Amino acid sequence: MRNLSKFLSATAALAIAASTAAAQAKELKYAHFQAADLASPKQAAALAFETCVEGKTSGGIDVQVYPASQLGDGSQVIEGLQLGTIQMGVVHDGPISAVYKPFAVLAMPYVFDDQAMAWAIMDGAFGKEMFEDMRKETGIRVLGVADNGVRNFTNSKRPVAEPDDMKGLKIRVQTAPVWTRLVESLGASATPVPWPELPGALQQGVVDGQENGVTNIVDASLYxxxxxxxLDGHVFSWHAYMIADAFYEGLTDAEKTAVNQCVEIAKVIHRGMTAAQDANAATILAAKGMEVVPVSPEQKAKFRELSQPAVREFIVGEIGEDWPNKLDAAVAAYRDQ
Structure with a gap:
């Protein structure tokens, strides 16, 4: 009887300890916009991050993943990070550029040769300097970036192989002015539409087309x-892994290390899945019933000649020459290796 009493007391103590630990766990709401499906790079990466962080902190951080824009669109997630109602979000470049203007330099068309160059520059001194500047200006810490896909134009009207084919098309763009300038420089009209509203805008004919990587085209069934x-590949687009800086600074050193390490794991998963889809874009999209229009190097040069000077002029007018020059220098240094 005495042994039973000891057992029950020990069990009760363990239950109380577990309950107390759960109550003291730091809640980390993690928002992204892709579907709650392991075929979605953002969801696969998010679930890996959740498992990794909760394991490394022994449940000290309770990660709650909210996919499919459940906590709002990109702009609303960024606002939540600044208000502290959301602790972490993976948001694409358009909404970030609207809050932190220097991020718009990454919308410069036809800058990166391939993923290897893009990753090296964003993981290197250029990216680190930008992320620290963004943290100071916005209170949001960027822990890393992963691919939002190499962006290509789609439409419902006609094949587009060169800039003249863009004339008269209504193209959806992200909600930052730099994307409007990009599309308008090629002769089309631009209509900013938040991501959650894009499928409806295409279905209803509000816009004729849009520009995105294959991951998002498939994930949202835009096809x-x-x-x-x-397949013009005009911009290497990004998702930023962002955390509210006030929340991050409230973590212990061990918890910060866990979060940083787990973002690295999530980032590799996210990049790998998206890059694989980009590499097989023609096959994937043709299987979805789309007509794939190849763009030759000569035709791509025409797109570059029209869009790059116009977008650069706009970016310099918005943020000055400092960040565009730093990006140019980073690209040159990579090519000189």
Missing amino acids: QHQKYVS
């Missing part, structure tokens, strides 16, 4: 309302 895809 259902788009007949043509032009």
Whole structure:
């Protein structure tokens, strides 16, 4: 009887300890916009991050993943990070550029040769300097970036192989002015539409087309309302792994280390899945019923000649020459290796 009493007391103590630990766990709400499906790079990476952080902190951080824009669009997630109602978000470049203007330099078209160059520059001194500047200006810490896909144009009207084919098309763009300038420089009209509203805008004919990487085209079933895809690869687009700096600074050193290490794991998963889809874009999108329009190097040069000076002029007008020059220098240094 005495042994039973000891057992029950020990069990009760363990239950109380577990309950207390759960109550003291730091809640980390993690928001992103892709579907709650392991085929979605952002979701696969998010679940890996959740498992990794909770394991490394022995449950000291309780990660709660909210996919499919459950906590709002990109702009709302950024606002939540600044208000402290969301602790972590993985948001694409458009909404970030609207809050932290220097991020718009990454919308410079036809800058990066391939993923290897893009990753090296964003993981290197250029990216680190930008992220620290963003933290000071916004109170949001960027822990790393992963691919939002190499962006290509799609539309429901006609094949687009060169800039003249863009004339008269209504193209959806992200909600930052730099993307409007990019599309307008090629002769099309630009309509900013938040991501959650894009499928409806295509279905209803509010816009004729849009520009995104294959991951997002497939993830949101945009191919259902788009007949043509032009593989021009105009911009290497990004998702930033962002955390509210006040929340991050409230973590212990061990918890910070866990978060940093687990973001690295999530980032590799995210990059690998997205890059693989980009590499197989023609096959993937043709299988979805889209007509794939190849863009030759000569035709891509025409897109570059029209868009790059116009977008650069806009970016310099918004943020000055400092960040565009730093990006140019980083690209030159990479090529000189």
